[in-house]
Amino acid sequence: MNDTAAVPAPDPKAALGTSAAPREISVGDIFIEFLLIGATSFGGGVVAYLRNGLVSKRRWINDKEFVEFLAISQTLPGLNATNMAILVGDELRGALGAIAAVVGICLPGALLMYAVGMAYHVHGDRPMVTAALKGVAAAAVGLILATTWQLGRKSLAHTYDVIFIAITVLGVNYLHQSVPRVLIAVGLIAILWYHPRKSDKEGAAR
Amino acid sequence: MNQIPALIRVFSYLSILTVGGGMAAFPELKILTVDVHHWLTFTQLIHLYSMGQMAPGPNMMMIVSIGDWAAGTLGAVVVLIAFFGPTAVLAFLVGRLWIKLAKWPWRDSIQKGLAPVSIGLLLAGCFTLAKGAVxxxxxxxxxxxxxxxxxxxxxxxxxxxxxxxxxxxxxxxxxxx
Incomplete structure (x- = not known):
């Protein structure tokens, strides 16, 4: 594990960006880049930071690959950020690359929240702190709604997807069904609804 | 009382539910950590979760605090591994397979079908949070x-x-x- 930390500093010529020739990407490089993204992506929206770091800055993958990985990340369980780290890390350097990427992206936030959690445990019941946190929690609701809204506009195929969304929300919030039960039931119906059609095949074979 | 086995069980279960994002698991996170195991109160969960929205990186890092409160630093580490491990292994295995399945017609059906369900789960999580926060x-x-x-x-x-x-x-x- 320690040898990843002993990786030499990046070649200064490569850092200048004068040559577009692909160079060997080490596990250490992967760890450092994901650590940077994990430490700077304040305010959610890690996906935008990932695209900026991996596609624009480092050019480790291109836009098409990025979108492909993102589609897989969103379909699979797991947070988009960690799934992307696994997929990109694996693509670049196999299993070790995947581990380096996911540890790198998680480490800064985990350490920060460990410290925040301890501070909150000690000072969390001060009136000023609870007052401020009431505002923080309300703002978080707005933030998550906005993120979900934007994700929905990008990833939904049809307007009648609203029906699947509504059934899912009803199932969890009003019928109080467990998340896995709703996921499997509505998920299966939705997948069957979008079953492969002949016209799709012809379109793809064109 | 040793909380480590319960932490592993709860957070590896929650891990599998995070389809679309961490928020999808929030309703179950609330039930299991607050109502079943009493590791924290609903208000504390809301506070931690909302503070976690400001932290960089994946937005579910507040689970570290729950692990720490329930079982100390070891609890924090265990929770991290339990929560990110299962989906990491799944992404690794399915990711390799998924790319090979580019021509499989059902692949598109699965992606299209799960998209609205994951949005619905995120919304459901958001409403659970809103019940306590708004x-x-x-x-x-x-x-x-x-x-x-x-x-x-x-x-x-x-x-x-x-x-x-x-x-x-x-x-x-x-x-x-």
């Missing part, structure tokens, strides 16, 4: 304003959440002036 006119106004601003203006959401903290402190805090 308690009156002021909090409703904060949530609504943040939502509208984020859809219209390109601004770092962390700044808006900080803004929420300031408004909250003035609206609900002890008068200091």
């Amino acid at each position: 308690t009156g006119a002021t909090t409703a106004a904060i949530a609504f304003l943040v939502f509208v601003i984020l859809l219209r203006v390109k601004i770092n959401p962390a700044l808006l959440v900080l803004g929420g903290a300031v408004v909250g402190a003035f609206a609900y805090g002890p008068k200091i002036f």
Whole structure:
């Protein structure tokens, strides 16, 4: 594990960006880049930071690959950020690359929240702190709604997807069904609804 | 009482539920950590979760605090591994397979079908959070304003959440002036 930390500093010529020739990407490089993204992506929206770091800055993958990985990340369980780290890390350097990427992206936030959690445990019941946190929690609701809204506009195929969304929300919030039960039931119906059609095949074979 | 086995069970289960994002697991996170295991109160969970929205990186890092409170530093590490391990292994295995399945017609059906369900799960999680976080006119106004601003203006959401903290402190805090 320690040898990843002993990786030499990046070649200064490569850092200048004068040559577009692909160079060997080490596990250490992967760890450092994901650590940077994990430490700077304040305010959610890690996906935008990932695209900026991996596609624009480092050019480790291109836009098409990025979108492909993102589609897989969103379909699979797991947070988009960690799934992307696994997929990109694996693509670049196999299993070790995947581990380096996911540890790198998680480490800064985990350490920060460990410290925040301890501070909150000690000072969390001060009136000023609870007052401020009431505002923080309300703002978080707005933030998550906005993120979900934007994700929905990008990833939904049809307007009648609203029906699947509504059934899912009803199932969890009003019928109080467990998340896995709703996921499997509505998920299966939705997948069957979008079953492969002949016209799709012809379109793809064109 | 040793909480480690319960932490592993709860967080590896929650791991599998995070389809679309961490918020999808929030309703079960609330039931298991608050109602079943009493590791923290609903208010504390809401506070930790919302503070976690300001932290960099994947937005579920607040689970570290739950592990720490329940079983110390070891609990924090265990929770991290239990929560991120299963989906990491799944992404690794399925990711390799998924790329090979590019021509499999059902692949597109699965992606299209799960998209609305994951949005629904995120919304359901958001409503669970809102039940505890939006308690009156002021909090409703904060949530609504943040939502509208984020859809219209390109601004770092962390700044808006900080803004929420300031408004909250003035609206609900002890008068200091």
